[in-house]
Amino acid sequence: MAGRRAEGHPHGADRLCEAGDRVYSRAVRRGRVPRTDAEVVPCLLELGLLHPDPDDMDWLVPTAPQEVMTRLLRGVYDEVSASQRKVGAAVAAFEWYAGLGQQPHALPAPAGGNAVRVLEGLSRIQAAMDEATEACTTEVLTVQPGGIRREAELSEGLHRALALRGRGVRMRDLYTHVARHGQGLLNYLELMGDAVEARTLDEVIDRLILFDRTVAFIPANADRTMALELRHPALVQYLVTVFERLWRLAIPLTAPLPDTGIEGISHREQSIAALLAEGHQDAVIAERLGISVRTCRAHIARLSETLGAASRTQLGVRIAQVGLDGRQRGPAAALTAPDQESPSVR
Numbered sequence: 001m002a003g004r005r006a007e008g009h010p011h012g013a014d015r016l017c018e019a020g021d022r023v024y025s026r027a028v029r030r031g032r033v034p035r036t037d038a039e040v041v042p043c044l045l046e047l048g049l050l051h052p053d054p055d056d057m058d059w060l061v062p063t064a065p066q067e068v069m070t071r072l073l074r075g076v077y078d079e080v081s082a083s084q085r086k087v088g089a090a091v092a093a094f095e096w097y098a099g100l101g102q103q104p105h106a107l108p109a110p111a112g113g114n115a116v117r118v119l120e121g122l123s124r125i126q127a128a129m130d131e132a133t134e135a136c137t138t139e140v141l142t143v144q145p146g147g148i149r150r151e152a153e154l155s156e157g158l159h160r161a162l163a164l165r166g167r168g169v170r171m172r173d174l175y176t177h178v179a180r181h182g183q184g185l186l187n188y189l190e191l192m193g194d195a196v197e198a199r200t201l202d203e204v205i206d207r208l209i210l211f212d213r214t215v216a217f218i219p220a221n222a223d224r225t226m227a228l229e230l231r232h233p234a235l236v237q238y239l240v241t242v243f244e245r246l247w248r249l250a251i252p253l254t255a256p257l258p259d260t261g262i263e264g265i266s267h268r269e270q271s272i273a274a275l276l277a278e279g280h281q282d283a284v285i286a287e288r289l290g291i292s293v294r295t296c297r298a299h300i301a302r303l304s305e306t307l308g309a310a311s312r313t314q315l316g317v318r319i320a321q322v323g324l325d326g327r328q329r330g331p332a333a334a335l336t337a338p339d340q341e342s343p344s345v346r
Helices: 017-030 065-100 122-135 151-156 156-168 177-181 183-197 233-249 269-277 282-289 291-308 313-323 330-334
Strands: 048-052 056-062 116-120 139-146 170-176 195-203 208-211 217-218 226-230
Touching: 017 048, 017 056, 116 122, 116 217, 122 156, 122 208, 122 217, 122 226, 139 233, 156 170, 156 183, 170 177, 170 183, 170 233, 177 195, 177 330, 183 195, 195 233, 208 233, 226 233, 269 282, 269 291, 269 313, 282 291, 291 313
Parallel strands: 139 170, 170 195
Antiparallel strands: 048 056, 116 226, 139 208, 208 217, 217 226
16 A cells, blocks of 8 residues: 655655654644644655644644545555556456467367466465365375374364265375374374274375375475475376385374384384484484474483493494394385385395
């Protein structure tokens, strides 16, 4: 909202400078102010917010706030009308270019729209997800990294999940083992019933949502305020293959985690030990397993105590000695693993 600009004062009536705000507020409260009060804020006169008192020219009286608001709204209306005219002109100008794409010699557009679309902003991402949910008829596959799912995260997509369940769509979700300890997730799965099947792994890939094996959504930046909508058949099929191989390696949420076979060492500590053996730092291990750095370090301390290690170096040696450094098949191995074992790899 620009308003009429005051010379030397880069603002309009909709955003007064500090001095102007004080003088105009005083004038509205008292009904008038001495002309000398406005000498430091000539913008109030130039913007028409103050004008001379006809009964005493040494005083200034304020323009009623309601009148100022009406003036500003009229300006906004004019700006909006002008913008609408520009939009109309732009549409008319480019309709001709759009028509060129319909000519017989034009290259065909990818099936289903753009093969890769960048979605910027949470509202646009949500709108695209809602659109894909409405079009989905058979299956949704998701990978949910991180640790315990917060109630807010689960509630955010609940309306989509319920809509899918109502249409008989089947859902399969992959989480990290840490998510098993969240009551919110257990409540969500109970609510969804047999429409959702969940499994867990030590670690998973970044967030992934696949609808009907035709459209996929993945994050495009670290804070997830941007996403990619993928419709290219080869890309989508690749992601489906990644999901299916991870799914085969995962453990059903209703099944217990396997015992480590080493007294005093939990499944999570076994996973931490394997990542320590690979040389990862605490923060990286914590992120990959979906736990806090503090929790990760507490597990490392318990590992050291259980294995009788007095230093980090000694801990690495002890991990190797008891066989906790075995390379487990994680996401990277899953991408190259064959669908079926053959005699040559037994």
